[in-house]
Amino acid sequence: MKWYFSDSAPIYAQLIRQIKVGIVTGAFPPGERLPSVRDLATEAGVNPNTMQRAFAELERDGLVYSQRTAGRFVTEDRAMIEQTKKGLAECHIKQFLESMDQLGFQRDEVISLLWQETGKEGITDGGSGM
Amino acid sequence: MAVLECKNLTKQYGHVTALEDVSFSIEPGRIVGLLGPNGSGKTTLIKLANGLLTPTSGELTICNAAPGKETHAIVSYLPERTSIPLWMTATQLLDFYQDFYKDFRRDAAEEMLAHLNIPAKQRIKQMSKGTREKVQLIVTMSRAAQLYLLDEPIGGVDPATRDYILSTIIGNYNPEAAVVISTHLISDVEKVLDEVIFINQGHVVLQSSVDEIREEKGMSVDALFREVFKC
Secondary structure, rough: OOOOOOOOOOOOHHHHHHHHHHHHHOOOOOOOOOOOOOHHHHHOOOHHHHHHHHHHHHHHHOOOEEOOOOOEEOOOOHHHHHHHHHHHHHHHHHHHHHHHHHHOOHHHHHHHHEEEEEEOOOOOOOOOOO | OOOEEEEEEEOOOOOOEEEEEEEEEOOOOOOOEOOOOOOOOOOHHHHHHHHOOOOOOEEEEOHHHHOOOOHHEEEEEEEEOOOOOOOOOHHHHHHHHHHOOOOHHHHHHHHHHHHOOOOOOEEEOOHHHHHHHHHHHHHOOOEEEEEEEOOOOOOOOOHHHHHHHHHHHHOOOOOOOOEEEEEEHHHHHHOOOOOEEEOOOHHHHHHHEEEHHHHHHHOOHHHHHHHOOOO
């Protein structure tokens, strides 16, 4: 898995998000055992305590669970994984809408631009004109 | 128990004050960045921790002991300048370290030398500056110490080696040991650190965790450093 980090957000929060993406996309499949904190920290190039903190939060949310001796596993609860996927999508959409607001687009313009971009018919007639 | 503790530590060189009334402590399992501009007192602090300098006043302890013979056995120190004997080959240096330090893990050192394609039979004198630094870092990190004091470990090496060195530090992580990294290449080390100590003109101006800084200030440690130490 490739890890990316931005400058502004806390590192543990960025780790949580990327592990969630890994779970949602199946890079870490449901019920599967996760690599050790140390291995993942080395791979991501982050402090092991920070990685540990990310997992502690994911565990609290129930997305991963520990078994005393066997290690840490991804949840088998597919509904929860689906919920996480939706949550991540909402995050992206919120960010996207914020950026569009910043550029001065109205909601209906945004929607018609989206239609255009995805190659479908615009819902308003003036889809191309602004 | 703190691995490294300073209480009202002051060091003067004649009339010049290098450190003034410095107090902080570093707990086991932490990787700490000692960050400050040139001449801020980073190296003085590390030399005090190694007993190479003695405090003018105040105290510095390692696992509750003053720097000395006992602490040398549990502190692994990487000086800012290459200090390994140049006439030795890499293998001879490993022999030397093995004789000298009970906690030296020879297999770990050999593995790292091989990984970086450093010929064991080559004399250190014949190696480039960057390679010498790598060799010295390898022997430093190959000790199972309680405290690692790394003075500018990544200053002289290329970015790829930098990554390797940092992953070596993470890979050697031991919850019982603490690592202190002094550097001004902050953006490179930021993700590896638990906490940072900002030091300026001999004073500690900030001790905080990396994520606390990012959470509270909404900026990276590197950005904060540039703001705090703006010239």
